[in-house]
Amino acid sequence: MNPDELSALSEHLKCVGTKAVSLDRYLQRRAWGIYYSIWAFSIFLFIFLSYPVDFIRQFYAQIIVYIASYVLIVVFASYFSGLVFSRAKRLASLQRDLSDPDDWSPKKNSLIGIMLFILLIAAISLISSGLLRTFLGILLEVTFLAFIDLYVYSMIKRSLGKIPLEGWVAVSVFMFSDIGSALTVIIFRSPEYFVYFWIPTVVAWFLSSIYSLYHARDELIDHEGLQECN
Amino acid sequence: MDAGSNDSNRLNDLLETLGKQLNEPVMKSTARLIIVISLAINRKLSFTDLLTITSLGKGSLSNHLEKLQNNGLIKIKTVFRQNGPRISIEITENGMEAYRNYSTLLRELTSLK
Numbered sequence: 008m009n010p011d012e013l014s015a016l017s018e019h020l021k022c023v024g025t026k027a028v029s030l031d032r033y034l035q036r037r038a039w040g041i042y043y044s045i046w047a048f049s050i051f052l053f054i055f056l057s058y059p060v061d062f063i064r065q066f067y068a069q070i071i072v073y074i075a076s077y078v079l080i081v082v083f084a085s086y087f088s089g090l091v092f093s094r095a096k097r098l099a100s101l102q103r104d105l106s107d108p109d110d111w112s113p114k115k116n117s118l119i120g121i122m123l124f125i126l127l128i129a130a131i132s133l134i135s136s137g138l139l140r141t142f143l144g145i146l147l148e149v150t151f152l153a154f155i156d157l158y159v160y161s162m163i164k165r166s167l168g169k170i171p172l173e174g175w176v177a178v179s180v181f182m183f184s185d186i187g188s189a190l191t192v193i194i195f196r197s198p199e200y201f202v203y204f205w206i207p208t209v210v211a212w213f214l215s216s217i218y219s220l221y222h223a224r225d226e227l228i229d230h231e232g233l234q235e236c237n
Numbered sequence: 238m239d240a241g242s243n244d245s246n247r248l249n250d251l252l253e254t255l256g257k258q259l260n261e262p263v264m265k266s267t268a269r270l271i272i273v274i275s276l277a278i279n280r281k282l283s284f285t286d287l288l289t290i291t292s293l294g295k296g297s298l299s300n301h302l303e304k305l306q307n308n309g310l311i312k313i314k315t316v317f318r319q320n321g322p323r324i325s326i327e328i329t330e331n332g333m334e335a336y337r338n339y340s341t342l343l344r345e346l347t348s349l350k
Contacts, residue, residue, distance in 0.1 A: 016252070016264065017346040023267055024343060027274035030290040034279060097278045104343050227289065236267040 022236040024105045031098055033226040035166040040219030042091045043177055047212035049084040053077070054202045054209070095166035102165075123158065142193065149189040156181045171222070173215035180211035244349070251342045258335040260304045263342075268293060268301050270339065273310060276328040277336035284324035302326060310335055 056076055063069040156178055163174040170178075188204035256262050259269045268291055275290060276282060288298055305311045310332035314325045328336075 013248075013346065013349065017343075017349075019264055020339065020343045020346065023270045024274065024339075026267075027271045027278075030271065031275055031278055033290060034275075034282070034286060094279060101274065101278065101340070104340050104347070 021105055026236060028102055032167055033223050036219055036226055037223040038091050040216045043212040044216035045084050045087050047209050049080050050205055051209045052080050054205055092162055095162045099165040145189050145192050149185055152185040173218040176211050177215040180208050184208040251338055255338045258308055260308050273332055273335055277333060281325060281327045
């Protein structure tokens with residue numbers, strides 16, 4: 008192949024890749040819309056499920072229903088989150104191939120993965136050791152949830168390029184709930200008001216979901232057909 | 238044989254393989270490549286989603302999908318839902334291989350610059 012042919016091929020492949028990335032943002036934004044609604048509903052259940060479960064008279068039956076419901080919610084929501092995050096990662100990988108080779112930094116990605124893994128283990132250990140009622144426990148829990156929030160932020164950015172309005176709302180309100188709920192425990196020395204700070208997140212994520220699903224098609228507006236790559 | 242000639246041979250091989258997989262020359266392939274890339278990212282999409290993102294007509298999209306299925310890159314399934322049948326398109330391992338070929342070709346061409 009001569010240099011001109013190589014250059015034309017390179018431009019064509021880049022054009023197709025860029026087109027595929029911009030078209031896929033419609034699907035990604037829709038997936039994020041479903042993600043917000045699933046977590047809004049899951050957090051709602053986390054807060055309010057205890058009220059109907061408390062009506063169960065038998066102690067062991069109550070415990071079993073509690074554990075089974077919470078495990079089911081976490082497994083379902085985590086499974087869907089995994090699907091959304093892996094889509095975002097695959098899209099980011101294609102975007103990286105399309106960018107300048109000097110910008111590639113695979114070490115950064117693996118470092119984030121390792122940090123997330125360590126924090127996850129720390130959170131699980133904390134929950135199982137009952138440390139959550141101590142100041143240190145609360146501090147670690149806030150840090151862990153803040154880390155999840157930043158991870159969600161980075162995933163939205165990787166998949167959509169520019170963070171849309173509902174993304175900003177979802178991430179900001181989550182951070183507000185995280186810090187606010189922890190402060191109530193520290194100030195009032197009781198976890199009683201902890202859950203109320205998460206109600207704004209439920210409302211904001213539900214609204215973000217509707218906004219995201221409604222505006223997903225906006226991502227296709229600049230689409231001028233596939234012919235321009237030929 | 239020098240390194241430049243090796244690179245050129247490798248690129249030619251990749252280009253030829255990808256062209257065979259897509260059943261058309263890579264330089265003329267936009268719709269099929271976009272379908273393969275979208276499916277590689279999402280693993281599975283509905284016919285309606287592919288219609289929306291490619292803006293192709295139903296007949297044209299069906300034709301591209303048929304060619305890709307004949308080459309073993311995708312699997313087309315009809316799923317029965319409450320609101321009627323829905324066509325679902327899934328990428329196969331061969332399809333992922335075609336995507337990896339595209340990705341390698343793109344990376345190598347970018348690093349040549």
